[in-house]
Amino acid sequence: MELRNESVKMPEAAADDTEILNPDHDQDDAETDKASKIAVQTESLSVFFNERPAIEDISLKLRRNRVTAIIGPSGCGKSTFLRALNLMHEMTPKSRVIGRIRIHGKDITSSSSVDVRKKVGMVFQKPNPFPTMSIYDNVVAGLRLNGKRRNSELDEIVERNLKHAGLWEEVKDRLKAPALSLSGGQQQRLCISRTIAVNPEIILMDEPTSALDPISTAKIEELIYNFKSEYSIIIVTHNMQQAARVSDSTAFLYLGKLIEFSKTRRMFTNPKEKLTEEYVTGKFG
Amino acid sequence: MSTPAKIYGPPKNLARRKFTNSLMITLCVVAGVVTILPLLYIFFYTTKSGLSSVNIDFFTQLPKPVGESGGGMANAIVGSIILIGLGSLVGIPVGILAGIYVSEYSKSIVSTIVKFTTDVLSGIPSIIVGIFAYGIIVLPMKRFSALAGGFALGILMIPTITKVTEEMLRLVPQTLREASLALGVSRWKTSLFVVLKTASSGIITGILLAIARAAGETAPLLFTSFGNSFWQTSIDQPMAALPLQIFSYAISPYEEWHRQAWAGAFVLIFLVFVVNLLVRYVTRSKYGAS
Structure with a gap:
């Protein structure tokens, strides 16, 4: 909580919601300090x-x-791994998730996926704006579908989130235009504003730039960098330069197992494991 | 390695290939023409034979007794509209919801059964559906009624609408469902407001097809709605319908009635056409997605 309050421009509602996610927070004060610095913790997480x-x-x-x-x-x-964190595997037939996932200290494995996903947003590999909706409607889709409909409020939310995702200047004159009229990179930033419009605390990104050109990629990487003060971000990427550019820590997975997890700088300069070294230097993969 | 020259040179059987190519194209064109000819002919012939008997009386008057000239099919036109409305009330919601169930919640054995049943149902002759409606509505009520007719038409609409809904929903990319779910939107809201909305133009086409089919159905109305020569708008009474009226006029020996039957056929086609345009206009997509 302490950390939270320092962060700039926190949406008003978020403080209360953090409370909901951490009901046992005040009870064990000893754990509080340590736990509050952990956004996501997985314990022996396996997916079948x-x-x-x-x-x-x-x-x-x-x-x-x-x-x-x-x-x-x-x-x-x-x-x-990423999709386990917002319980997306519930949708996959014949899948089984075992182990624990804690979001801000609270075990979510048995929580309602709807509540979890409001706190853990996701940006996908291919930009996927809702094709039947305008730019404006896409930004507020999550809020509207969850029952928030006061229009005066929505205007402000659209402007704030589009600005936040660095798209406002490009689209402010055509908010009612179809979302699909935007370029791929713009669509992805629209998807990011749609994600942050529901005030998540954690954002999962599944190769968010792999379908984009270098310029759009750079814009999104800049966003990721700026988002750090407000969100905890977990990004899956195929691009090792990207991992090196944007991340603070890196986890290296191989054949379903965690091989190494450390500070990004260390990972790319002096990895502990031989396998990691071979992968980051391009000897395999 | 002396073959490359042969690869780039003209093939020996070029003439035969070109002939086969143009033969196949010709066959395709012929098949295409064969498909549109009957439709054009039906339109042309119905218009030619029917249009001359269509006048203001046809839409405002009741059928006249044999021997008297003039009269119209106002009651049958209104009856058909009511019957299709009743059928839609049954067929559209059931069909769409069943389609959503089969496509979006297809893990269970129930959805397999639903799928199989709709396939079978779409193959059942419409007169059997009429007998079914007769059995469960006409017999207990002890009279023919528009209700029974509308019910029969609704049952006939279900398989088409279910099938189309299912197929259209399956075309919606999985990533859109995930995008919605990832925003913390519940599953049923995702199905209804994202997936169904995205697929709506295709589903509407399917519904229109079902309505057009139902509008022309005669057999299931024979034992249900029965027909009526008088004004009748309460749904628990026998009601006239255009196909029924056309049928009884067409098999009559009177020249005047034959002309009226043609006019009825023309109006029926026109009615379906108008409903088609109207629904498309009302539900048109803001963003020009078909």
Whole structure:
């Protein structure tokens, strides 16, 4: 909580909501200080598809207000790990998640996925704005679908979140235009404003720039950097330069297992594991 | 390695290939023309035979007894509209919800059964559906009624609408569902306000198809709505319908009635056409997505 209040421009509602996520916060004060710095903690997290493990026994503590990158070759379980954090595997038939996930100290494995996802937003690989909606409607889609409809308030929310995602100047004159009329990079920033409009505390990004050109990529990386003061970000990326540029810590996954997790600088200069070194230097993967 | 020259040179069987190519294209064009000819002919012939008997009386007058000239099918036109309305009340909600269930919640065995049942139902002859409606509505009520007719038409609409809804929903990319769920939107709201909305133009086309089919159905109305020569707008009474009226006029021996039957056929086609345009206009997409 202490950390939270220092962060700039926190939306008013967030403070209360943090409380809800941390009901046992005040009870054990000893843990408080340590726990409040951890945004996401997984304990022996495994995900099975058709009884075959996609990730196995991953235990990680991801700091609050930091960017954590998850790297690894295709099929190593990066996305599977990420999607476990907002309970997205509920949608996949024949999937099974075991282990614990704590968001700000609270075990979410048995929580309602709807509540979890309001706090843990997600940005996807391919920009996926709602095609039947305008730019404006896309930004407030999450709020509207959850029953918030006061229009005067929505105007302000749209402006604030588009500005926040660095899209306002480009679209302010055509908010009613279809979302699909935007370029790919703009669409992705629209998706980011849609995600932050519901006031999440954690943002999961699943290769958010892999479908974008270098300029759009740079804009999104800049956003990620600026978002650190307000959100905890976990980004899956195939691009090791990107991981090195944007993240504070990096986790390297290989064949469903966590090989190494450390500060990004260390990971790319002096990794502990040989496998990590080989991967980051391009010897395989 | 002396073959490359052969690869780039003209092939020996070029003439045969070109012939086969143009033959296949010709066959495709012929098949295309064969498909549109009957439709054009129906439109042309119905218009030619029917248009001359369509006048203001046709839309405002009741059928006249044999021997008297003039008269119209006002009661049958209104009856058809009421029957299709009743059918839509049954067919559209049930069809759409069943389609959502099969597409979005398809893990359970129930959805497999629903899918199989709709496939079977779409193959059942419409007269059987009429007999079914007769059995469960006409017999207990002890009289023919528009209610029974509308119910039969609704049952006939269900499989088409379910099928189209299911297929259109399946075309909606999974990432859109995930985008909505990731915003903390519940599953049913996602299904209804994101997935269904995205697929709406295709589903509307399916509904229109079902309505057009139902509008022309005669057989299921024979034992249900029965037909009526008088004004009748309460749904628990026998009601006239255009296809029924066309049928009884067309098999009559009177020249005047034959002309009226043609006019009825023309109006029926026109009615379906108008409903089509109207629904498309009302539900048109803001963003020109078909």
